[in-house]
Amino acid sequence: MIRASPRFFTVRTVQASLRSYATAHTSKSEVDLPRQILERGLQLLPEHGWDLAPATRSLGLSDQAASIFPNGKFDLLQFYLQKQTAKLASVQLKSSTPDGCVRELVHARLLANAELGPYLGEAVSMLMSPKYLPYSLEQLHNLVDEIWFLAGDKGHDATWYTRRGSLAMIYAASESFMTRDNSPNFKHTLSFCDRQLNAWSRFEAAEESVSEWFKFNAIAAFNVAKSLTR
Amino acid sequence: MIFKQIRSVNASARLHSKLYSSTTHFGYRTVAQEEKEKLVRGVFSNVAENYDYMNDAMSAGIHRLWKDHFVSKIDPGRRPGGNELSFLDIAGGTGDIAYRILEHAAKEHGDFESKMIISDINPEMLGEGVKRFENTKYHSKSRQGERVSFKVQNAEVLDEIPDNSQDLYTVSFGIRNFTDIPKALSTAHRVLKPGGVFACLEFSKVTNPLLAQVYSTYSFNVIPLLGQVLVGDHDSYQYLVESIDRFPDQETFAQMIRDAGFATNGAGYENLTFGVAAIHTGVKPIV
Structure with missing residues (x-):
């Protein structure tokens, strides 16, 4: 059940232990x-x-503590996103293909937003604001990186970037869609997300055939040219 | 757990004895502890009247930006559904931080109730603050003015401020002049409520070595000269520059704050203008 400890998660634990070292060992506060x-x-x-x-008030702290x-x-919000990304490691995956796992994980992550209710919209608008954009993109990258990792993707060719970039766009679009979705269990959001994922894999397949075709013709043209100059 | 506490107390005691044994420093001079307070008082009595004018001249007005950023970062003011707050501005002599805090609370949070205590060890500096506040809506005869009080207090003692009574403790360009900084920090810890915030704006160490060279040339050559030319007082400004150079760097000071019992978020400080100044914050945990 325990998967080989995900990269993202390992990094996070190291950071957390560093931080607890910095505070617990050197301050009077435990x-x-x-x-x-x-x-x-x-x-x-x-x-x-x-x-x-x-939060500060319910802990008995001064309002100023925030x-x-x-x-x-x-x-x-950032803390929430980190926790949600880390939680994905415990999703029980049913699919056998990486694409199926990606779909399951994206669905799981989107559905976790359900508990936010009306505050999802505020979160999305904070994430989009220019001031926070660099942090938002980092969180988004961590999320899709984790999803690909958990889906068992070990590729490290040039598509590393396109796979992460495309999934990030699909996730962000689905999340924005979700802020206006009133359907039960966010049915519309999930089907929107699926359409994007399908369109993307169709595109990927098409792109592959097109580049194959170009490659073949380039070689053929080169050979023809070579034979002509002989 | 006890061992950990002993260790941290020991560490702070070592640091303490290293920095402040029976003698302390006044700029680059080593003086008896009792003497430093008197000497610092002398400096600030000398510069009181021209203090903000000189700050403008020395920092090309940047100290105003730092102070604005400092106040907007600590975001003081009563929160919806919460109680009014108590602000304490230490070494607040001329009152410019206190004024910014009150204005920020009013504008950003619609807070016209929170109280402000402005404290300074130096009656001349505090006199400047009183004078300045008389020209604002917080003058002594107004209803708003009743929220503000001025107290001559030694920050290491604060005998007129009860334990656990304040929500925010600010000290801006003051703490490096204190004789016993760890003692002032534990006094800050004493007067703050749980969750109360200690926030300090102070000169610090420039991190980039190249800029550090430029900065040190500027501060040691230009600032005392400006003091001489603009207000006819070389020695007080020489002291200011030396005291800035002697003040602990960002990490060391953040550690001193933690040793006094505060919790910090991450590193606990933010550099301003390449580290010429830094903002340190700490929060008092539930005791």
Whole structure:
């Protein structure tokens, strides 16, 4: 059941242990207070959204405590995204092909957004804002990288980039679609996502045939040219 | 757990004795601890009247940008559904941070209730703040003015500020002048409520070696000269420059904040203008 520890997850644990070293060993406080605030923020997320004040208040802290997070709400959102990406490792995959696994994982990740309710829209607009775009893209990259890894993709040729780029676009588009989806269990979002994935694999197949054709003709043309100059 | 505490106390004691034994430094001079307070007081009494004017001249106005960024970063003000807050501005003499905090709270959070204490060890500097506030809507006869109080206090003691009473402790370009910085930090920890934030804006170390060279040339040659030319006081500005150079670097100071019992988020500081100044923050955990 335990898959070979995913790259992303390993990196994260190393970071986490570094951080706990920095605080727990060198400060009188035994708990990592910023992390505690973020964890509480996640618990209160369905009720209070991305605001940090309810979290600090419920921990018995001054409202001012939230100001140690330089990006406020967005810091909670980033924390949420990291956790959601890490959670994908525990999805039980049924498909045998990498493409099928990718589809299952993307669906699982999209459906995890359901608990956000009305706050998904706010999250998407924060992610799109120019100020946070570099961080958003990093989170998105981590997500699709993890998905490909978990789907068992070991390719390391030039399509490494296109596969991640395309999946990132499909995921981001589906997530935006989701903010306006009222269908039960986000049926429309999932079918939107599937259409994009299918279109993409058709495109990939088509692209492959086209480039094969060009390659064949280029070689043929070269040979013809060579025979003519003889 | 106990061992860990002992270790961190020991570490802070070592640091403490290294930096502040019975003697301390006043700029590059080594002086008796009792003397430093007097000497610093002398410097600030000398510069009080021209303090902000000189800051403008020395930093080409950049200190205003730093201060604006400092206040918007700590984002002070009453939150919806929350209580009014208590702000404490230490070494707040001329009141420019305090004024920015009150304005930010009003504009960003519609907060017209939170209280502000402006404290300074130096009555002359505090006098400048009182004078300045008289020309604002926070003047002493207004309703808004009742929210503001001025106290002459030693930041290492703060005998008029009760334990666990403040939400925000700010100190801007002040802490490097304190005789005993670890003691001031633990006093900050004492007066803050759990979740209360310690925020410090202070000169720091330029990280890029090339820029550091330029900066040190500028600060050691130009600033005392400006002091001489503009306000006729070379020695006070010589002290300012030396005290900036003696102040611990970003990492060391962040560690001192943690040793005083604060929790920091990540590294606990942000560099401004290549590290010429830095903002350090810490939050007091539940005790």
